[in-house]
Amino acid sequence: MTTINQPKPAVDNNTTAPTTAPLELSSFDRYLLAHTKASTRWGHVVAMGAALATPATAPKGKRLRRTLLGVPVFFSIAWPSHFIFERNMPVGFTDSKAAFSGDLRMIWMMVTGRNRELAERIEELQRLLADQAGDR
Numbered sequence: 001m002t003t004i005n006q007p008k009p010a011v012d013n014n015t016t017a018p019t020t021a022p023l024e025l026s027s028f029d030r031y032l033l034a035h036t037k038a039s040t041r042w043g044h045v046v047a048m049g050a051a052l053a054t055p056a057t058a059p060k061g062k063r064l065r066r067t068l069l070g071v072p073v074f075f076s077i078a079w080p081s082h083f084i085f086e087r088n089m090p091v092g093f094t095d096s097k098a099a100f101s102g103d104l105r106m107i108w109m110m111v112t113g114r115n116r117e118l119a120e121r122i123e124e125l126q127r128l129l130a131d132q133a134g135d136r
Contacts, residue, residue, distance in 0.1 A: 023132070027095070029125055031102030034082070034091050036122050038115060043081030044103060045110045047074045078103070 025033075035041050051074035058066035075092075082090045092099035109118055 023128065025125070027098040028102055028105060029121075031091050031098055031106070032118065032122050033125055033129075034086065034088055035106060035118075036126070037085045038119065039085045040081045041106060041110055041115065041118065043085070044078045045107055047077035047081075048103070048107050050074070050077055 035044070051070035054070040054073050055063050055067040079090050079092075082088055090099065091102060106118065109115070
């Protein structure tokens with residue numbers, strides 16, 4: 001988990017200044033911070049759709065080959081969305097396990113109509129990070 005500092009009331013009764021206590025971010029929170037723009041999140045949804053459609057369109061006998069082709073199809077669509085819209089590096093470059101689970105969770109939330117919930121969580125995380133940076 002990534003740790004950031006968050007203000008916490010001081011324990012010492014003689015002082016009123018807050019001290020800082022660590023705030024831990026889950027791997028999904030860190031993943032979301034790399035997907036702040038809706039265009040990036042929707043790019044991942046399109047990429048997953050294309051990756052799933054790749055083997056579905058294959059003639060019999062070639063489905064395994066097309067299934068394996070789905071992986072580069074996904075990444076060839078999802079990763080450029082990071083470079084173009086977010087101007088950051090995909091999480092998969094540094095933590096492939098978090099990227100895989102984060103992709104599945106985020107895409108599921110997107111296709112079930114919970115994009116607003118994701119956007120609100122991202123805004124909350126950005127506020128926490130800004131508050132933490134301001135306390136330094």
